[in-house]
Amino acid sequence: MKAFKFDWLILPLIGIAVVVLLWQISSKTWAKELPTPHKTWEASKEYVLKPFEKRGEMDQGILRFTWYSLILVAKGYAIALIVGTPIGFFLGLSKAFTKTFDPIIQVLRPVSPLAWLPLGLVLFLGAGKQASELGALFTIAICSMWPTVMNTAVGVRAVPQDYLNVAKVLKLSRWKTLTKVLIPATLPYMFTGFRLSLGIAWLVIVAAEMLTGRPGVGGFLWQEYNALLYEHIILCIITIGVVGFILDRLMSLVESRFKTA
């Protein structure tokens, strides 16, 4: 029990303390513009202690901003899964499909969200007020779907021949083979993809909000940078990190449920 607490509580706290110390030293020495931890806390208190307050469009509690961001991520992520999973299945099942589309996928995959966003805005220029949201969704979806696509494809290719033989011998219909054999067998891989995709979707949100100026953690960060309120930048960074960490943990929990299946 002692060792447990030491490993999981004391050591991580030491790690955090070391980083805070480095931060403190930096702000006192070479990076004079960097607010100290204490100053950051003083300036951020209001946002953290009243996390849901709305004082103005771009002046809201940090969790309220987080909530906006999460909603946008959820939408974009949902699109990514809905589009990415079937593409992964096609890639896994059909060699012709793979040969046709794999090269273009490999080219599109490394493109940064910062490059996609302007295109997204252009695509939905006709949507008027909605353009920035649609553009952001497009960017989140297209950047975050690749891990789902690739992992699903790998999972489908890795379905044991034994299971496929069972489906063949029993002459299961295509639909039954898909729902009773292929999908259950691929689920663990799919969920690994889903987890990685969620991580990327959360990464993209900041870029998307920065460039569109939407209210949210990323939008707030950019605004406060322009307003020279550097304490709030750090608050946003910590928030983004903690939320990303929690999301990843939650997905890991879901993922491990399917590992044994």
Next chain:
Amino acid sequence: MSHHVDLSQLSKVYATPKGPAVIVKDFNLRIAKGEFVTLIGHSGCGKSTVLSMLAGLSDITEGVIVLAGKELVGAGPDRGVVFQSPSLLPWYTAFENVMLGVEQVFFTASAEERREIVEYYLTVVGLGESMHKRPAELSQGMRQRVGIARAFALKPKMLLLDEPFGMLDSLTRYELQGVLLKLWRENRITTLMVTHDVDEALYLSDRVVCMTDGPEAEVGDIIPVAFPRPRERQAVMDHPDYYPLRERLIEFLEIHAHKKKAAPSATPSAPAAPVAPLVEAAPAPAPRNDAMLVTA
């Protein structure tokens, strides 16, 4: 005697970068309705290839397989297959695994009837208590029992067993051979089993088909096994013909093993010396209705 299954001039050729590899060549075998035939041979000799062509899991390069008067095309639940690994879907219970096949075959039956079929076969193989467990909760032997139940529950025209007990310890293997024999006796399904266990072949089958080693494997010898049925293991082993038959099978396998080892050496004289007498002693491909067994 009408032939239920007829494999004629069966060949399997794989294209490889080094040119075509002939695994099985001109394989001929006829199996009567209700007969239990065992294919025996060394690992990799192509016996599993023959079985998987029969199952429809492997394309037939040349030749024809006729089952109950119809040429076979592809796989289907009219042949119940028991694989070497139990091949159960791990996300389903034993019951659901068997039901998956039963639904395919008895699609006109009511849900109640289907449930009864599944429960009946799982009970017969001894899984009455644990039919709602998932494969992960079952022992290797119990999983293979599910595999056997799944194959019989289809009421297939033919049963194909691919070294079904190869992965089990010998005690479990004996038990499952008993289960298989009991089900086979009750249903009299024409069966082709692949094995390399000589005792298993003698205990279970009506005829043992020895395959020569690949490449270009074919039927080397067919040995009728006429022990009276129903069979008890001890009675079979005490039968005066048991050891002569066993010797004959092992001799066949040994000769082919030596042939395989001798083949790569360029000078056949030296290493072949101890093998030669064995070759001479071997009964040349015996006539099919060998009368050696009439004592039964």
